Amino acid sequence: MSASVLQDTTLLARDLPAPAPRFSGLPRYNFIGGHNDPTQIPIEGLVAAAASVLRREGSSLAMYNLAQGPQGYPGLRAVVADKLGRHRGVKTTADDVLIVTGSGQAINMITRLLVDPGDTVLLEEFCYAGSITRFRAAGAKIVSMPVDDDGIRMDALEKILADLKAKGVRPKFIYTIPTIQNPSGSILPLARRHQLLALAKKYGVPIFEDECYADLVWAGGAPPALYALDPSQVIHIGSFSKTLAPALRLGYVVSGWDVLSRLIPLKNDSGTGALDQMIVGEFLSNHFDQHVSGLTAVLHGKLATMIEAVEREFGTHVEMFKPQGGIFLWLKLPDAVDVTKLVKPAAAVGVAFNPGPEWAIDAATTKSYMRLCFGSATKQDINDGVKLLARVCYEHTGIPPRSDNVINR
Amino acid sequence: MSASVLQDTTLLARDLPAPAPRFSGLPRYNFIGGHNDPTQIPIEGLVAAAASVLRREGSSLAMYNLAQGPQGYPGLRAVVADKLGRHRGVKTTADDVLIVTGSGQAINMITRLLVDPGDTVLLEEFCYAGSITRFRAAGAKIVSMPVDDDGIRMDALEKILADLKAKGVRPKFIYTIPTIQNPSGSILPLARRHQLLALAKKYGVPIFEDECYADLVWAGGAPPALYALDPSQVIHIGSFSKTLAPALRLGYVVSGWDVLSRLIPLKNDSGTGALDQMIVGEFLSNHFDQHVSGLTAVLHGKLATMIEAVEREFGTHVEMFKPQGGIFLWLKLPDAVDVTKLVKPAAAVGVAFNPGPEWAIDAATTKSYMRLCFGSATKQDINDGVKLLARVCYEHTGIPPRSDNVINR
Numbered sequence: 001m002s003a004s005v006l007q008d009t010t011l012l013a014r015d016l017p018a019p020a021p022r023f024s025g026l027p028r029y030n031f032i033g034g035h036n037d038p039t040q041i042p043i044e045g046l047v048a049a050a051a052s053v054l055r056r057e058g059s060s061l062a063m064y065n066l067a068q069g070p071q072g073y074p075g076l077r078a079v080v081a082d083k084l085g086r087h088r089g090v091k092t093t094a095d096d097v098l099i100v101t102g103s104g105q106a107i108n109m110i111t112r113l114l115v116d117p118g119d120t121v122l123l124e125e126f127c128y129a130g131s132i133t134r135f136r137a138a139g140a141k142i143v144s145m146p147v148d149d150d151g152i153r154m155d156a157l158e159k160i161l162a163d164l165k166a167k168g169v170r171p172k173f174i175y176t177i178p179t180i181q182n183p184s185g186s187i188l189p190l191a192r193r194h195q196l197l198a199l200a201k202k203y204g205v206p207i208f209e210d211e212c213y214a215d216l217v218w219a220g221g222a223p224p225a226l227y228a229l230d231p232s233q234v235i236h237i238g239s240f241s242k243t244l245a246p247a248l249r250l251g252y253v254v255s256g257w258d259v260l261s262r263l264i265p266l267k268n269d270s271g272t273g274a275l276d277q278m279i280v281g282e283f284l285s286n287h288f289d290q291h292v293s294g295l296t297a298v299l300h301g302k303l304a305t306m307i308e309a310v311e312r313e314f315g316t317h318v319e320m321f322k323p324q325g326g327i328f329l330w331l332k333l334p335d336a337v338d339v340t341k342l343v344k345p346a347a348a349v350g351v352a353f354n355p356g357p358e359w360a361i362d363a364a365t366t367k368s369y370m371r372l373c374f375g376s377a378t379k380q381d382i383n384d385g386v387k388l389l390a391r392v393c394y395e396h397t398g399i400p401p402r403s404d405n406v407i408n409r
Numbered sequence: 410m411s412a413s414v415l416q417d418t419t420l421l422a423r424d425l426p427a428p429a430p431r432f433s434g435l436p437r438y439n440f441i442g443g444h445n446d447p448t449q450i451p452i453e454g455l456v457a458a459a460a461s462v463l464r465r466e467g468s469s470l471a472m473y474n475l476a477q478g479p480q481g482y483p484g485l486r487a488v489v490a491d492k493l494g495r496h497r498g499v500k501t502t503a504d505d506v507l508i509v510t511g512s513g514q515a516i517n518m519i520t521r522l523l524v525d526p527g528d529t530v531l532l533e534e535f536c537y538a539g540s541i542t543r544f545r546a547a548g549a550k551i552v553s554m555p556v557d558d559d560g561i562r563m564d565a566l567e568k569i570l571a572d573l574k575a576k577g578v579r580p581k582f583i584y585t586i587p588t589i590q591n592p593s594g595s596i597l598p599l600a601r602r603h604q605l606l607a608l609a610k611k612y613g614v615p616i617f618e619d620e621c622y623a624d625l626v627w628a629g630g631a632p633p634a635l636y637a638l639d640p641s642q643v644i645h646i647g648s649f650s651k652t653l654a655p656a657l658r659l660g661y662v663v664s665g666w667d668v669l670s671r672l673i674p675l676k677n678d679s680g681t682g683a684l685d686q687m688i689v690g691e692f693l694s695n696h697f698d699q700h701v702s703g704l705t706a707v708l709h710g711k712l713a714t715m716i717e718a719v720e721r722e723f724g725t726h727v728e729m730f731k732p733q734g735g736i737f738l739w740l741k742l743p744d745a746v747d748v749t750k751l752v753k754p755a756a757a758v759g760v761a762f763n764p765g766p767e768w769a770i771d772a773a774t775t776k777s778y779m780r781l782c783f784g785s786a787t788k789q790d791i792n793d794g795v796k797l798l799a800r801v802c803y804e805h806t807g808i809p810p811r812s813d814n815v816i817n818r
Contacts, residue, residue, distance in 0.1 A: 004665055005609075013523055020670045051460070054456050062785060066656045102678060112425075113421065115422055200414075233414050244470075245470035246472065246679070249679065257431070269511060269658065275685045276682040376471060
């Protein structure tokens with residue numbers, strides 16, 4: 001290929017992203033991304049589901065969308081409606097569910113539906129990097145909503161909305177992850193949910209609710225979804241990546257037909273992969289609660305391991321935002337630590353973490369924060385990886401300061 | 410939802426497509442789209458493949474991209490490399506294969522890679538509607554390449570390229586479906602393939618080769634893929650929609666790393682659905698030739714039924730372009746027939762077909778053409794549906810003229 005006409009870069013379109021490197025394997029101590037626990041994949045359950053659903057409906061694979069239209073496999077839509085009804089307080093049916101190829105596709109589609117360049121959208125000050133990136137790519141102006149340990153501060157939000165209104169700006173939506181926020185793991189209390197809906201109504205701003213982690217709540221549960229409290233104000237999305245497995249590309253949008261009918265033409269992929277949909281729909285129609293409770297217990301145990309490891313290695317030099325569910329631990333090191341400078345040396349010893357600035361509207365506010373995923377690593381690797389991470393941090397910043405016994409441990 | 414804030418259309422972005430209607434089922438006599446034969450879905454083979462691959466590798470579902478990077482499941486990439494080597498003359502390996510979520514995604518990505526608004530691209534005068542639509546959406550100027558029964562006319566292409574060069578225009582690519590062209594079903598002969606590559610090299614224009622139907626060639630086979638003849642000039646794509654099942658969303662790009670490395674960042678979907686990839690990879694790694702030869706024989710038989718039905722019902726008032734493989738029959742009625750006016754009355758009696766103008770660069774040239782898919786209907790439905798179609802055509806145009814015995818049949 002050395003003389004390829006395609007190496008002539010004058011043929012390329014403008015504004016392309018940088019080329020990808022060859023994939024060289026995942027890091028040994030992998031605390032990045034939204035990976036899940038490999039021991040919790042219900043292999044025999046999926047095998048049985050595949051046999052059952054293929055023998056019952058496999059011939060419909062010959063037709064685009066299984067001959068059942070662009071909203072997705074009805075069995076999986078029914079699973080979504082059922083679990084939202086039983087666990088999230090949402091009264092809905094499969095008619096209001098659109099299956100998408102991962103919730104990232106839902107974010108792309110909803111952005112396309114509502115955002116023109118220059119439009120304003122509101123996001124939690126610390127927020128999912130994939131959403132920040134997508135909204136910016138669409139040319140949105142992002143306004144940051146301050147949060148505390150319970151999520152969005154309603155006093156601050158009211159002031160923001162009033163200030164924007166005074167300038168003649170009506171935001172296109174309030175994007176929020178109210179239930180197991182990413183990265184903080186917080187749950188917005190019920191009273192704030194009602195306040196949020198009231199503010200959104202007062203200012204005529206739709207709410208874009210992302211519940212990708214809401215199935216994985218520790219004991220105690222969470223208040224109903226915002227969509228449950230007022231479906232007329234909310235577009236609700238979710239995913240099976242965290243609930244089951246991220247290599248699946250299965251997410252969903254729940255909304256009324258006025259929204260779904262406008263989203264479907266933006267899907268542009270001739271449907272979502274049928275075997276993913278059929279097998280997951282079949283498996284979860286029988287095993288949702290059992291699977292989720294088992295997975296959640298395992299994740300909660302791994303969080304405990306990670307918290308212990310971080311306390312042991314960083315001592316008082318770390319502030320942890322203990323999550324109420326999910327797969328992430330968000331933490332803050334002393335202001336003197338710039339985590340972005342630790343990425344390379346940590347990688348050199350096999351440790352990967354997500355630096356805080358990627359998960360913030362204003363990167364400068366989070367240079368001492370990091371997000372650690374405890375979903376995929378074993379407990380042993382969590383212990384060993386956090387120890388290595390602390391050593392790298394010490395070697396580059398002097399933090400956490402080490403006594404002899406710590407260094408030799 | 411009657412008072413939904415989302416019904417406020419001032420919130421919507423500009424230039425949205427029309428909302429979708431509720432899905433109301435497929436037509437009784439379904440000759441549209443790229444559907445396949447439901448009896449040819451290898452259900453037990455897929456069940457066995459699912460059990461085998463899930464038990465061997467299922468735990469990797471817990472990681473994005475099965476922990477194996479963004480090019481896709483290695484087992485499926487190996488299937489692509491193997492079958493292209495044995496059947497299409499392509500010397501390649503899994504390293505040069507990128508799995509995509511249906512070949513439509515590949516078309517989107519390659520368009521994004523090469524086309525800025527105002528750029529010129531070359532297409533066969535009759536061509537896949539999905540490609541025409543995507544290139545137009547990217548702002549491309551489409552120049553039509555005249556075809557005859559064997560595909561692109563090289564004399565015409567040379568003149569087009571020379572004329573464009575004289576105007577200072579270097580096209581971004583020549584898009585072609587050389588092997589079982591859509592809609593015509595033609596196969597570009599080997600000599601023309603060499604001529605095409607020579608012209609493309611002379612004018613410095615990459616070739617974008619789409620081989621979605623190339624596995625389904627009637628006895629006799631086809632010349633090697635353009636990519637086989639000169640990989641340095643060609644980006645090659647294909648699909649499993651026609652080879653196996655369209656409800657799967659599995660396609661591929663084959664090219665050198667200079668191209669793949671630039672396409673991967675444009676994929677933007679966190680990977681292609683894993684169960685689709687794993688199960689299809691596992692099944693086809695053992696059963697590709699057996700499955701394809703069985704499917705092709707069935708399709709060839711259904712084509713014979715459709716040709717007989719069209720001859721019986723339309724007699725001398727139709728010109729058929731008998732395909733050398735695939736699932737489509739492209740045909741021409743007398744100039745007096747405007748097929749676009751038959752769409753509604755045909756639908757009213759349960760018959761759906763693709764009107765020619767959607768499959769042409771210049772819609773006006775094909776108003777008497779239609780494309781009929783013979784992949785999914787039974788032989789009985791092919792006979793009954795074509796009979797109904799002829800009756801509708803007669804009732805609206807007087808063509809084909811009917812003797813008493815025909816009308817009463």
